[in-house]
Amino acid sequence: MNYSFLELQNKYKIIIPQIQRDYAQGREDKENENKIKSYDFIIKIIDVLTSESSILNLDFVYGYTKEISKNQYAFIPLDGQQRLTTLWLLHWYLSPKQETDQDGIKMKSVFNGIKECLKNFTYETRSSSARFCKELIKSYIPECDDVCTTIKDANWFMASWENDPTVVSMLNMLDAIQKQSFDRVKAWTNLSENRKITFDFIDIKSDEFKLTDELYIKMNSRGKPLTAFENFKAQFSEILSAKDTDYINDKLDYEGTKITYQKYFAFKIDSIWTDLFWDFEMKKNKDISSCFMNFFIYIAQICYFKDNMNKNTYDFKNDFSVFKKKDNALFLFNTLDFFHRISINESNQVKIININTFFENIFQKGKIDNSYQGQVRLFEDKGVNLFEKCLLEGNQFDNRNRIILYCIVSYVIKYDLKEVNDDLRFYVRVIRNLLQATRQRNEIVYNTNVRINSFGKYWKLFNQIQEKGNPYARLLESITNKETDISDDALNNEKVKAKIIVDNIYSKPAEIQALFQLEEFKYFGGLIHNLKPKDNIENFIKWSKFVRDIWNCSDDLIIAALITCDFGGFNTKSCRLGEMWFWGQKDNWNTILAGLSKIDVKLSDPIITLLNLYDKVKLLNSELKPQEILKEIIEKYLNTLTEKNWQYYFCKYRKYFLSESNYYSWNTDEFEHEILGGTGYNPLLSYHINPYVKAVSNLLDNSMCQENWCYDRYSNESCLILENGFNLYSKENGWHIVIPEKLTIPTDLRKKYNINSLNIFSETNGKDRIEIAVDFCMDLSSEKYL
Known part of the structure; x- marks a missing residue:
């Protein structure tokens, strides 16, 4: 349908949405002094308006309409906002003005009839831009030869507007128009009455325009190449409308009507979903197209490996064919709808801070204090907004975080959650712990062994745990980890804790909260099996504080104190100098505290013994600092020794016997050890x-x-x-x-x-x-x- 600007303004209120960039046609051209980027464009418009016969069609302007009040509709442009803004400025400049006298100065403003029409144009990208447009229509300025300077000197002009790129570009455009010498009365008549400037208008939600690939064809008919993301949307639309989908005849609810999957995608990708991603571009300076692509690839990848349990990582080709399957297409749509829904503030605007709040209610940030409500610590303390991580990190998005994000979204969709509850946190906690236990030891540290191509196997178990709202109750039922790549030990440890939690969550809530706090201690990472939780529930409250006190001390004190409790180190392998033993190290204490004991090396008993000894000393003198308590434990032990064995020397001369690595070769002769200088595959090279x-x-x-x-x-x-x-x-x-x-x-x-x-x-x-x-x-x- 062909419109002039005034015809469109009389029919709709034009609202430039948040998803759009700032007005740019008036930006200065750095290569051409005193000119704007769209100088040739405005010259062409003025030439048409002052000629006798030529007309100008500005190609397609498309978007969607919606009812904003009784009998009033708004047009939300998705393509064409730059041209529409330039036309709005041209109408303001050329329209007849009404005069008034203010303190002897003749002031001019737009006539009321035109003013009411121009009011139907506003910006949502920035509130300052919207206010400037409103003041430009309402207020008076003196007749002048320098419209840009006169506006900035007006008493209603706010200095902060000079930092708004849209306002700056608008002023530059008005200045460029004024500098042209032409018959302005004739130009106004041709603009407002003779329809010299028009455009083709497309309402993507109208019955007249069926949303198919026609949209993309028409967009490209202007002779302008589609962007990579526009090509992606066109290809994705084709996938959703393909005859080999398993939902070809299904419909989805959309604003009270039933539409196809393809139309559902098309309507939302150019409206509310883009609102969601646009806020990330504005706040994080990340290109919106890359945000979209990172997210779609993530969903496609995780759905691919959920459905294909025997594929390798390189088998995934980013072809999005997984979305021909109904479950996967719905998961994509539901995920985007969910994040858009939780991002909306009271003014119905997208605010990514609301998504931050959602994740902060699940995950723990920083140290645990009195505000702790059972949140779960992620694998690294570098932000908790997994949706944001997905969009910004792309293929660097950690596999464990990819899986947890999928589990969270699937859970909230399954139970239609509007906000975070305890059961969701419990579910995330169990999944985090099981993924943490999916590891392999590399010399003195445990590294994750979570593989994205194994997600389908993990999901066989994770989906079972999700079948009840409370995952701990579900863990106590008959679930199986067969062929899931989750070890028996990992699952059994979670079942032990589940029994404790289910039995005591109401009768001993403080102890259960302390259990969670123990899990969140950085060197446990959810794996507290070495504390023998089944036997020590009464100690959880004390131990939760003690582990943080003790492991905040220096390594030499901690290791010596553990040695007094019969700690003999952690055996890794052998070398030419003997067996190799690790004793613990700052940032790598997880290997000891959450390690797996061998038959000849007990990790659990020394840890528990030290916690109990610490408690006894503290009871006798509560004023002692943690390091003082450890020193007292060590001194009492030295006084009990009857022989000068290796334990004696490690405790007495601990500052000299320990190193940056605390990694030793251990000969059968206990006085022929070597402190190894490296912890790599072949430490003897150091x-x-x-x-x-x-x-x-x-x-x-x-x-x-x-x-x-x-x-x-x-x-x-x-x-x-x-x-x-x-x-x-x-x-x-x-x-x-x-x-x-x-x-x-x-x-x-x-x-x-x-x-x-x-x-x-x-x-x-x-x-x-x-x-x-x-x-x-x-x-x-x-x-x-x-």
């Missing part, structure tokens, strides 16, 4: 040092020995290297001395330290092996023996 050697080198003056002299590589044992050339090796039966050529150990030193013929000396009743070695080295380096 330099290593014997902890007894390290302790002695640090206690000696740098002129005698420096720690960095004492490191070695590969399968060589490190030794204490003195400045005078003597070397000392730590062995089971004592210190082995290697004497440089042409040097000897004085007789009185041999006697003093009881050095035998093999050049070996040991600790004494009064001196341990560190102290005796320090004394020997100092004596050996003194002038008396040089």
Whole structure:
């Protein structure tokens, strides 16, 4: 249907929606001084308006109409807002003006008849743009030769408008129009009466225009190439209307009528769904097309692997054919509708902060405090809005987060949730824990083993858990993890906690809340099996605070305190220097606290023993700080030892015996360990040092020995290297001395330290092996023996 601007304005209120960009046709052209980007366009319009016969059609303007009040309809342009804004400015400039006298100055404003028509045009992209348009129609300005400057000098003009790109472009356009020399009365007559400037109008919701690929054909008929995203929409529309879909004859409800899947997609992709994604572009400076594509690819990928359990990651080709299946198309539509619905504020505007609020009610941000309501901590503390992560991160979106997002949306759709409730948080918690337990150990750390192409297998279990509103009640029923890639241990651990929660959630709510807080401790990550929860519910409240107190201390204190509780480290594998053992490390304590115990290595008992010891000391003196409590535990243990074993040395000399890695090779001889310098696949490539050697080198003056002299590589044992050339090796039966050529150990030193013929000396009743070695080295380096 062909319209002039005034004809369209008289019929509809034109509302430029939030999804549209700022007005740009009046932007300055940096390559052509004193000109605007659309200079040629406005010159062409003026030429037509001042000619005798030519006319100009501005191609298609399309969008949709909606009723905004009784007997009043609005037109929401999806394509053409730039041309419509330029025409609106041209009508304001050329229209007849009414005069008034204000303090002796002749002021002009638009005639009332035209004014009422021009009021039917407004911007929603920015409230400041809308206010400027309103004031431009309502207010008076003096007759002038510089309309742009005169408007900015007017008492109604707000200084902040000069920061609004739409207002700036509008002023530039008015300035460009004024600079042209032409018959303005004739131009107004041709514009308002003779229909010299028209456009083809398309209402995509009208009965006259059936929404098929015709839309995209007509868009492209202007001779302008479609964008990649417009091509995607056209192709996607074809998929939804294909004859081989399993919903070809089905209809969906849309504003009280039944329409096809294709039309449902077409109506919403160019209206409310675009509103949703546009707010991300505005707030996050992310191109709207890439947001759309990241989201559609995500949904397509996860649906593909849900339906194809035996495919590899590279089998997914982004062809969107998965949406020929009804369940997948509906999931896509329902997901977009859900996020749009929760984004709407009281003024019926899309605000992404509302989506943030939704996710913040599910996920924990930062430290747990008194406001904690059972939220779940994600795998990394880098934002909790999974919808936003999906749009912005694209193929970098973590697989675990991809799966949790799908589970959340499927749950809220299944139960038609309007807001987050406890059951949804419980469900997310169980899924998070099961995914966290899907891991593999790489040397001293556990890495996730969650694969997106295994989602169909995971979903076999996750969907069972979803069958009841409360997932903990469901876990206690007959569900199976057969062929789901979720281990028996992982599922059984969740069942143990489910039993505790179901039995005690009303009778012991504080304990259950503490259980959740324990799960959210960063080094547990949901996996608290080493706390033996079935036997320790009464301790949860205390332990929830204790683990945070203890594991906020230095590594050397924590490890020494654990050693007093019979902790023997975490065995990883063997190397040429012996077995390799990890003792715990800042940011990697998860390996110990949430690790899996072997038959010969118990992780659970030392952790629980330490928590109970901590409790006893704290009861005796509640004023002690956490590090002071650990020091007291260590000192009491040292006082009980009857022999100077490796535990004695690790506890007494803990600052020297521990390192950045806390990773050791462990020989059968407990005094021949090596602190490994790296934690990679082959740690012997890095330099290593014997902890007894390290302790002695640090206690000696740098002129005698420096720690960095004492490191070695590969399968060589490190030794204490003195400045005078003597070397000392730590062995089971004592210190082995290697004497440089042409040097000897004085007789009185041999006697003093009881050095035998093999050049070996040991600790004494009064001196341990560190102290005796320090004394020997100092004596050996003194002038008396040089």
